[in-house]
Amino acid sequence: MIAHRSFSLDLDRQSADALNATLIRQGLVVDHQQAQKADILILDGKIADVAPVISDYPADTQIIDASGLYVMPGGIDVHTHFNIDVGIARSRDDFYTGTRAAACGGTTTVVDHMGFGPKGCNLHHQLAVYKDYARDTAVIDYSFHGVIQHINDEILSEMASMVEEEGISSFKLYLTYGYKLDDESVLKALIQLNKVNALTTVHPENDAAIAMRREMLLEQGKTAPKYHAESRPLECEAEAIARMINLAKLAGDAPLYIVHLSNGLGLDYVRLARRNKQPVWAETCPQYLLLDERCYERDDALKFILSPPLRPEEEREKLWQGLMDGSIDTVATDHCSFTYHEQKQRGKDNFSACPNGMPGVENRMPLLFSEGVMTGRISLSRFVELTSYLPARLFGLYPQKGSLAKGADADLVLFDPEQQITITHNLLHDNTDYTPYEAMKCHGWPMMTISRGKVVACNGEFTGKAGNGRFIRRKPFHADQEGGTVVNEEE
Ligand code: URP
Numbered sequence: 001m002i003a004h005r006s007f008s009l010d011l012d013r014q015s016a017d018a019l020n021a022t023l024i025r026q027g028l029v030v031d032h033q034q035a036q037k038a039d040i041l042i043l044d045g046k047i048a049d050v051a052p053v054i055s056d057y058p059a060d061t062q063i064i065d066a067s068g069l070y071v072m073p074g075g076i077d078v079h080t081h082f083n084i085d086v087g088i089a090r091s092r093d094d095f096y097t098g099t100r101a102a103a104c105g106g107t108t109t110v111v112d113h114m115g116f117g118p119k120g121c122n123l124h125h126q127l128a129v130y131k132d133y134a135r136d137t138a139v140i141d142y143s144f145h146g147v148i149q150h151i152n153d154e155i156l157s158e159m160a161s162m163v164e165e166e167g168i169s170s171f172k173l174y175l176t177y178g179y180k181l182d183d184e185s186v187l188k189a190l191i192q193l194n195k196v197n198a199l200t201t202v203h204p205e206n207d208a209a210i211a212m213r214r215e216m217l218l219e220q221g222k223t224a225p226k227y228h229a230e231s232r233p234l235e236c237e238a239e240a241i242a243r244m245i246n247l248a249k250l251a252g253d254a255p256l257y258i259v260h261l262s263n264g265l266g267l268d269y270v271r272l273a274r275r276n277k278q279p280v281w282a283e284t285c286p287q288y289l290l291l292d293e294r295c296y297e298r299d300d301a302l303k304f305i306l307s308p309p310l311r312p313e314e315e316r317e318k319l320w321q322g323l324m325d326g327s328i329d330t331v332a333t334d335h336c337s338f339t340y341h342e343q344k345q346r347g348k349d350n351f352s353a354c355p356n357g358m359p360g361v362e363n364r365m366p367l368l369f370s371e372g373v374m375t376g377r378i379s380l381s382r383f384v385e386l387t388s389y390l391p392a393r394l395f396g397l398y399p400q401k402g403s404l405a406k407g408a409d410a411d412l413v414l415f416d417p418e419q420q421i422t423i424t425h426n427l428l429h430d431n432t433d434y435t436p437y438e439a440m441k442c443h444g445w446p447m448m449t450i451s452r453g454k455v456v457a458c459n460g461e462f463t464g465k466a467g468n469g470r471f472i473r474r475k476p477f478h479a480d481q482e483g484g485t486v487v488n489e490e491e
């Protein structure tokens with residue numbers, strides 16, 4: 001990478017245990033509320049001070065000149081799938097390559113969606129499996145969302161200890177795929193998760209409508225990748241969003257978080273719920289903001305098979321509107337990478353045989369910065385709100401994460417707004433063989449990422465270490481009754 005502005009750091013020194021003080025000088029320090037030129041002092045992995053000028057610091061402090069750069073809380077990606085086994089394939093990025101790519105893209109925490117375990121397994125089973133996956137491999141901090149693949153008394157009674165003892169305060173349930181829940185199970189899950197102070201997240205798609213359409217298309221010989229999108233049009237998703245919102249209401253106003261929102265009709269249902277003061281939040285992803293169903297006309301259309309699929313072009317602007325008016329709360333990636341030349345080829349003669357998902361964890365921050373901040377659609381503080389502050393608030397990580405206040409973990413990203421980069425897969429640090437954003441131009445780029453005081457990425461190179469990431473026990477979820485706002489239990 002040709003860096004417009006590069007750092008020369010003594011990385012041997014920074015990996016030595018002795019070095020525990022860093023001063024970041026004169027960057028534009030941005031949080032979810034304001035931007036001001038300041039120094040940040042880091043001691044022992046925590047933010048020790050933020051002030052216009054800091055002159056009192058230990059003798060061996062590492063000094064980083066951040067003039068001309070934006071210094072922001074490290075990104076929090078609350079939707080990844082590392083090392084996930086989807087039955088027909090295992091995703092190509094594990095917790096090492098996935099978090100390495102995340103770090104190089106300015107992200108310092110991931111909350112990964114655990115995959116389904118063996119039929120009938122309990123909630124703790126997958127937590128143990130995933131802790132093993134990440135323990136010696138993750139290079140940045142991490143947590144997991146619980147996964148609900150069936151409902152019975154054991155599962156319902158386990159939920160409290162998952163939240164209180166394990167620090168898992170959000171769970172995902174699916175309305176499609178193999179372990180979809182029926183309405184009764186959804187209601188039971190919503191009621192119990194609300195009772196134990198956990199947030200229900202949902203993959204909303206209408207399974208029956210998709211199955212019927214898929215069968216019809218395949219019978220007609222319509223097997224090409226583009227029919228993946230035709231098999232699950234946006235109404236399949238929007239219907240399921242509306243159903244979930246109403247079930248959450250019937251479950252006593254249980255808090256609800258919609259993952260990977262891809263279209264304007266679904267967003268309208270979210271807006272209506274929030275106008276009615278229902279505690280409902282929504283996440284979208286860069287692929288729905290920047291790509292659309294025209295990708296399915298390309299020769300390499302298999303690269304873009306994911307669910308929900310890419311939508312008609314006009315949906316993109318509706319989602320941007322949601323980011324601008326505050327009705328979408330987070331931008332995550334749904335990073336679920338499969339190789340194009342091998343794994344995705346399973347779908348070349350039948351779209352329904354293609355493993356669903358695409359990579360993106362390294363591109364979220366630069367793409368949103370370039371297409372959101374640099375185009376003037378969103379402010380710097382709104383960028384921080386979408387990429388770290390609200391993810392931290394909603395998922396029980398705040399103020400340890402998503403904050404630049406004294407005492408917070410020193411998780412930071414230093415963006416150079418002048419750096420221009422054309423994305424190409426060679427520049428990236430994941431373990432797959434393509435990026436869906438190939439050839440896109442980014443104005444602004446993360447030049448340094450710091451995780452609990454250590455530089456984990458610098459000048460486009462990975463500088464961290466496997467196993468340095470820690471499992472973060474998240475706090476229970478608490479919401480007030482104003483849709484779209486979150487109350488942190490310690491504030
Ligand atoms: O196609 C996708 N999004 N795969 C990952 C699993 C999911 O539904 O989030």
Ligand code: ZN
Pocket residue numbers: 203259260307
């Ligand atoms: Zn999903």
Ligand code: ZN
Pocket residue numbers: 079080081113334336
């Ligand atoms: Zn996902």
